[in-house]
Amino acid sequence: MKQYLLSVYQPDGDPPPAGPLAEIMRDVRAVDAELRSAGAWVFSGGLHAPSTATVLHPGQEEVPMTDGPYAEGKEHIGGLTIIRVANLDEALEWGRKLARATTLPIEVRPFQGEPED
Secondary structure, eight states: OEEEEEEEEEESSOOOOHHHHHHHHHHHHHHHHHHHHHTOEEEEEEOOOGGGOEEEOOSSSSOOEEESOSSOOSEEEEEEEEEEESSHHHHHHHHHHHHHHHTSOEEEEEOSSOOOO
């Protein structure tokens, strides 16, 4: 079994209105429950706004910090799910389900190496 990161990319700015957001979160919880039931779920979580980030810069004796996201952009990673499945095809199918639930782009990436079972 291999682990994959499913990254949720969301646009900067305000979240959707309460009604549509409640529907999206219901659908996300349903995918999460399906992942758990299938034994594929490892971890998932949402992230605070990019403005809450702190970036640490290596290369100096003291590692300086700056506020805000490392990369400026129109989108940011708003959440993530880590899954354990047999192959990329299965990971992509879960990514499709999550994309439909969130209505947002999902990036699917394998972790390097094989994790211990």
